[in-house]
Amino acid sequence: MASAVRRADAAPVFASLGDATRLRLVARLCADGPLSIAHLSDGEEVTRQAITKHLHALKDAGVVHGTRAGREHIWELRPKRLEMARRYLDQVSGQWDAALERLREFVDEEG
């Protein structure tokens, strides 16, 4: 079985995904593959600097990874972190199901 995801690890990832602009960046990186800052800024309503800041926020959360190539800075997704977040939600859902089961048994006993 996969090891349990710690809350302290999951929270920063969720926080990094909790911004609409960042979530859009993640979606684009996921659909189109690695892109430069200029390309990622293209079509966005905020400044290139704002995009850069968001990319660093995603990087600090481990969701994204940047590489310098000539005068460009290429950013790509790190799907492992997203998968970790998904696993955390799975864990919580699993606990919930177990709690429901316990409740059912309790009700059965009382009845």
Place this chain on the structure above:
Amino acid sequence: MASAVRRADAAPVFASLGDATRLRLVARLCADGPLSIAHLSDGEEVTRQAITKHLHALKDAGVVHGTRAGREHIWELRPKRLEMARRYLDQVSGQWDAALERLREFVDEEG
């Protein structure tokens, strides 16, 4: 197939889970079932008021639901929202896999 999760719906949920205290509250509600504010504040390092604010943040994101019972306010989890967040991560991962597949085919063609 389940309908696609919109980014605008997912972002607030992620944001609500992006705080360590709130994530802890969610975990407790999930493991122990519905609890009052007093119980949820018990063991936390912040004030009851702070917990109340966090619970309202989770409620605004649709992750949690509160009911008044006598002089107590009972809060319980809404697993549907968490499941939605999980589905969103599934979507993104799916796109990522498709992108990898396209890349593989492209490399095969070139080779």
Place this chain on the structure above:
DNA sequence: TCATTGTGCAACCTGCAAGTTGCCCGTCAA
């Protein structure tokens, strides 16, 4: 060589989130 392109850096502004404190109110039990 020189203009253009893609970025990085730093300073700055602004609004909101997180937390606290103080006070008041309904509810429940003795």
Place this chain on the structure above:
DNA sequence: TTGACGGGCAACTTGCAGGTTGCACAATGA
């Protein structure tokens, strides 16, 4: 009826996130 318990409300502080502007700098291409 009264005191204790569980909460709501409002004002206030503080730190930081999100965004901007201005400038400097390296890489690139004509």
